[in-house]
Amino acid sequence: MRIALLIQGAPQGSDAPAAALRFARAALAAGHRIHRAFFHKDGVCIANRFVSLPADEPDVAAEWLAFADRHGVELTVCVAAAARRGVVDAGEAARAGLEGATLRAGFEVAGLGQMIEAMLEADRTVTFGA
Amino acid sequence: MRSVLYLVRRPPSRAANESVEMMLVSGVFEQPASVLFMDDGVRQLPQRQDAARLGRKDTTKALGALATYGIETLQVHAPSAAARGIAVADVGLDVQWLDDAEARTVLHAADVVITD
Numbered sequence: 001m002r003i004a005l006l007i008q009g010a011p012q013g014s015d016a017p018a019a020a021l022r023f024a025r026a027a028l029a030a031g032h033r034i035h036r037a038f039f040h041k042d043g044v045c046i047a048n049r050f051v052s053l054p055a056d057e058p059d060v061a062a063e064w065l066a067f068a069d070r071h072g073v074e075l076t077v078c079v080a081a082a083a084r085r086g087v088v089d090a091g092e093a094a095r096a097g098l099e100g101a102t103l104r105a106g107f108e109v110a111g112l113g114q115m116i117e118a119m120l121e122a123d124r125t126v127t128f129g130a
Numbered sequence: 131m132r133s134v135l136y137l138v139r140r141p142p143s144r145a146a147n148e149s150v151e152m153m154l155v156s157g158v159f160e161q162p163a164s165v166l167f168m169d170d171g172v173r174q175l176p177q178r179q180d181a182a183r184l185g186r187k188d189t190t191k192a193l194g195a196l197a198t199y200g201i202e203t204l205q206v207h208a209p210s211a212a213a214r215g216i217a218v219a220d221v222g223l224d225v226q227w228l229d230d231a232e233a234r235t236v237l238h239a240a241d242v243v244i245t246d
Binding site for chain 1: 131132134145148149151152155156158159161242243244245246
């Protein structure tokens with residue numbers, strides 16, 4: 001079964017990205033495929049490359065990136081929600097006249113249409129709220 | 131095309147406006163989409179909200195635009211509204227009022243349910 005994930009809670013303020021990752025691992029172990037992980041609302045904060053965590057706190061973004069790399073999962077953040085929260089790629093930074101990109105390598109920005117397409121293509125869509 | 135039901139359970143907020151953005155994009159894609167307001171989500175519906183005083187955009191205005199994007203089915207879980215003192219006359223949008231059984235039916239009928 002192809003599964004799309006919609007993650008709407010921030011890695012610092014909620015359990016959504018960590019719970020979604022545990023779900024994704026379990027889904028793969030059960031023989032399913034993760035079609036796309038789409039981050040919306042505060043969930044986009046996972047893609048901020050300037051996040052600096054205390055040494056004893058797990059880096060959920062790094063765990064997501066390792067998982068995505070190993071299993072070929074696309075990690076997409078909503079461009080509008082991300083820009084509102086200061087997460088921009090080089091193109092968006094230039095367009096908005098900002099000094100530099102803040103998007104962490106391995107994440108891509110895209111419009112909400114990508115999430116709609118994912119839910120149309122996947123067999124199941126699972127939402128992880130704030 | 132797979133149908134989607136947007137299940138709105140949270141009160142008005144900036145994040146609520148981002149939910150409406152996703153609904154609008156569903157409309158642009160001509161995806162069969164409907165909305166069900168339940169629990170604190172019903173607090174998004176009363177008219178005469180003054181969001182500007184809180185420094186944010188008016189969610190009811192954005193919800194009112196859904197119909198022009200092809201999302202015409204807005205539904206309210208009536209027991210949630212009643213529990214919060216929200217009556218039919220308080221709601222300016224064109225909505226359908228559902229009881230428990232009807233809400234259950236629409237939840238089961240959708241291919242995809244997106245919660246906020």
